[in-house]
Amino acid sequence: MINVALPKGRLGEKVYALLSSVGYDCKNYNQNSRKLIFRDNQNGVGYFWVKPSDVAAYVMLGAADIGVVGKDVLEEMQPDVYELLDLNVGKCKMCVAAKNGFSDDTTKPLRVATKFTNCAKKYYQSIGRETEIIKLNGSIELAPILGISDVIVDIVETGTTLKENDLKVYETVFNVSTRLVANKAAYKFKKQEILTLVEKLKGVIKYD
Ligand code: PRP
Numbered sequence: 241m242i243n244v245a246l247p248k249g250r251l252g253e254k255v256y257a258l259l260s261s262v263g264y265d266c267k268n269y270n271q272n273s274r275k276l277i278f279r280d281n282q283n284g285v286g287y288f289w290v291k292p293s294d295v296a297a298y299v300m301l302g303a304a305d306i307g308v309v310g311k312d313v314l315e316e317m318q319p320d321v322y323e324l325l326d327l328n329v330g331k332c333k334m335c336v337a338a339k340n341g342f343s344d345d346t347t348k349p350l351r352v353a354t355k356f357t358n359c360a361k362k363y364y365q366s367i368g369r370e371t372e373i374i375k376l377n378g379s380i381e382l383a384p385i386l387g388i389s390d391v392i393v394d395i396v397e398t399g400t401t402l403k404e405n406d407l408k409v410y411e412t413v414f415n416v417s418t419r420l421v422a423n424k425a426a427y428k429f430k431k432q433e434i435l436t437l438v439e440k441l442k443g444v445i446k447y448d
Contacts, residue, residue, distance in 0.1 A: 241284050242426075242433045245304035247292035254329040255308045255418060262440035284433075296321060296421065305426035306434060311416045312395055316356045321421040324438055328445050330418035332397040334359060336411040339384050342391070344369075353383030354393040363393065363413045381405045 244259075246252060246266060256267040265280070266287045277288045290298055292310060296319040299307040307321075310330055314323065334356065344350060346369075353374040354360045364371045374389050381401055383389035395416065396402060396409060420441065422434055 241279070241286055242306065242430055242437075243286040243288070243304045245295045245298040245307035246287055246289050247295055247308055247310075248289045249292060251292050251308075251310060251330045251418060252289070255327065258327060258329060258441065258444065261444050262437070264437065299421050299423050302423050302425060304423065305430055306420060306422045306437070308418055309421055310418055311414070312356065312359070314419060314421070315414065316358050318358070319421075320424065322424060322427050323419050323421050324434070325420040325441060325445075327418045327420060327441065328447055330416070332395050332416045333409075334393065334413040334416055335396045335409045336363075336391050336393055336413060337381075337384075337396065337402050337407045337409050338391040340406055340408055342384075342410065344390070350391060351389040352391055352393055353380055353389035355380060356393055359413060360393040381407055 244264070244266070246255060260267040263283070264285060277286065279286045288304065293313050295307040295309040296313055296317050298304045299321050300319040308327065312334055349370040349372045350364070351372045351374060352360050352364065353376050355375070355377060357373050357375050360371070360373055374383065376383060380392045380394045383392055384407065385405055391410070393413065399409070402408060420438065427434060
């Protein structure tokens with residue numbers, strides 16, 4: 241049995257379709273159900289559904305052999321897992337955004353609101369800019385609008401959220417896409433099953 245941790249929600253939909261197209265039919269099992277674990281005994285695969293930001297933890301701790309997780313989460317958590325494959329879905333960018341007309345007052349620390357505190361710290365250290373990091377858990381765009389931060393470091397996909405809130409991108413920190421990751425011990429002991437899936441996925445992933 242190979243156990244796969246999958247992200248719930250927006251990112252999940254694209255991933256389920258990809259896995260289903262190579263015979264890992266997770267999509268059907270999750271329909272109209274609140275069940276979080278499903279075992280496909282016939283094909284020897286167990287699936288479970290977790291918050292996208294928790295997938296890496298389940299894989300690192302060995303509850304899942306493999307998982308599907310965004311590069312944003314990997315950069316933020318730096319989990320001790322193998323990154324096996326870029327699935328080339330869930331593409332977006334980690335960006336610095338602020339109100340239209342923003343100009344940086346370098347005489348003061350820059351107030352940065354973000355869910356991705358490690359990414360933000362690393363980025364601003366790399367450019368030598370002093371910051372005050374404000375950790376938020378969602379709707380980050382509100383922070384500069386309500387004046388509690390100067391900028392945000394956040395994921396931008398379509399840009400709609402920024403646009404509708406009179407914010408704009410000032411810098412791209414890094415590109416994000418979804419990755420297949422493996423637990424290090426599982427990669428040793430279930431190498432054949434894992435590599436079979438990797439090879440099948442390689443056959444259907446569309447690269448630009
Ligand atoms: C993410 C991100 C932005 C939005 C960007 O939020 O934090 O708010 O998506 O997408 P867009 O560029 O297509 O508008 P998410 O939906 O994950 O919710 P959150 O507010 O809980 O972070």
